Amino acid sequence: xxxxxxxxxxxxxxxxVRQLLDHGHAVRVIDSLKWGGDALYDVVQHPxxxxxxxxxxKEGDVLLAVQGMDAVVHxxxxxxxxxxxxxxxxxxxxxxxxSIDLFEKxxxxxxxxxxxxxxxxxxxxxxxPSAFVHEDSELRPVSLYAELKVKFxxxxxxxxxxxxxxxxxxxxxxxxxxxxxxxxxxxxxEFTRNxxxxxxxxxxxxxxxRPYCHVDDLAGSxxxxxxxxxxxxxxxxxxxxxxxxxxxxxxxxxxxxxxIPEAGVKYVEKTEDPRDYRVNFSKIKERxxxxxxxxxxxxxxxxxxxxxxxxxxxxxxxxFRNI
Numbered sequence: 121x122x123x124x125x126x127x128x129x130x131x132x133x134x135x136x137v138r139q140l141l142d143h144g145h146a147v148r149v150i151d152s153l154k155w156g157g158d159a160l161y162d163v164v165q166h167p168x169x170x171x172x173x174x175x176x177x178k179e180g181d182v183l184l185a186v187q188g189m190d191a192v193v194h195x196x197x198x199x200x201x202x203x204x205x206x207x208x209x210x211x212x213x214x215x216x217x218x219s220i221d222l223f224e225k226x227x228x229x230x231x232x233x234x235x236x237x238x239x240x241x242x243x244x245x246x247x248x249p250s251a252f253v254h255e256d257s258e259l260r261p262v263s264l265y266a267e268l269k270v271k272f273x274x275x276x277x278x279x280x281x282x283x284x285x286x287x288x289x290x291x292x293x294x295x296x297x298x299x300x301x302x303x304x305x306x307x308x309x310e311f312t313r314n315x316x317x318x319x320x321x322x323x324x325x326x327x328x329x330r331p332y333c334h335v336d337d338l339a340g341s342x343x344x345x346x347x348x349x350x351x352x353x354x355x356x357x358x359x360x361x362x363x364x365x366x367x368x369x370x371x372x373x374x375x376x377x378x379x380i381p382e383a384g385v386k387y388v389e390k391t392e393d394p395r396d397y398r399v400n401f402s403k404i405k406e407r408x409x410x411x412x413x414x415x416x417x418x419x420x421x422x423x424x425x426x427x428x429x430x431x432x433x434x435x436x437x438x439x440f441r442n443i
Contacts, residue, residue, distance in 0.1 A: 136343070293360060328369060
């Protein structure tokens with residue numbers, strides 16, 4: 121397929137681009153390069169790769185990007201609760217208005233598949249702390265980031281489900297692990313970086329749950345959907361991760377201490393967190409055969425090795441954060 125990846129120079133996008141090329145697909149990336157293009161330097165030479173520097177908020181850029189494409193994987197967004205809170209207008213423009221425009225222009229251009237990167241943050245806080253949420257559970261977004269994801273999910277899966285374009289939403293777990301565009305503002309990566317550098321890690325509310333999934337596997341899920349029979353994925357939503365990979369923050373720290381026994385930690389009691397959810401991932405496994413290839417402990421080893429190597433001169437540099 122000819123696949124357009126929006127946000128292809130980003131943390132997940134730069135991994136996805138390489139995987140798509142490895143699968144024999146031709147890839148076009150549109151990215152505004154807000155965080156630079158370093159993550160794609162080596163890919164530029166690939167004969168099946170094309171790059172467009174552009175902003176999905178600009179109509180002309182989007183029209184150019186969707187031409188001749190068979191599929192779109194839509195990753196471009198203002199990502200995460202803090203970034204969407206700080207840049208709320210840009211988030212509304214990018215994550216909602218521009219996303220609608222992208223969908224409509226892709227449809228008009230004859231694109232056959234549209235895969236949307238959503239989030240498990242849509243579940244917010246579980247009504248039953250002892251249970252697992254699944255795709256049919258109530259969505260309780262508690263941030264602008266999640267509200268916009270829920271809104272766009274509803275648009276493509278319900279309001280536009282009769283389109284000729286096969287649309288699928290993927291609710292990604294909290295991501296971690298090595299990427300050419302490495303980020304250290306993600307829980308597993310941040311905790312591991314800090315203690316590797318000899319810092320004491322403060323953990324607020326060690327008891328709250330989140331699901332975690334390696335960046336390689338989140339990227340792989342998008343390809344799995346693209347290559348699956350249309351009847352299995354049309355106008356549908358899948359949680360992406362593994363049910364065994366739900367962790368409390370305190371549990372993540374325990375895994376880090378297995379790799380770095382001297383890791384310093386300070387627990388700060390916090391009785392309330394707007395997000396607290398354990399997620400069931402049986403749907404994507406049973407219907408599409410999805411299985412993760414890496415676990416949180418393996419991701420910790422990756423990041424520890426990267427930081428310990430010293431190859432990153434300043435692991436606290438702003439470029440490794442989204443805000």
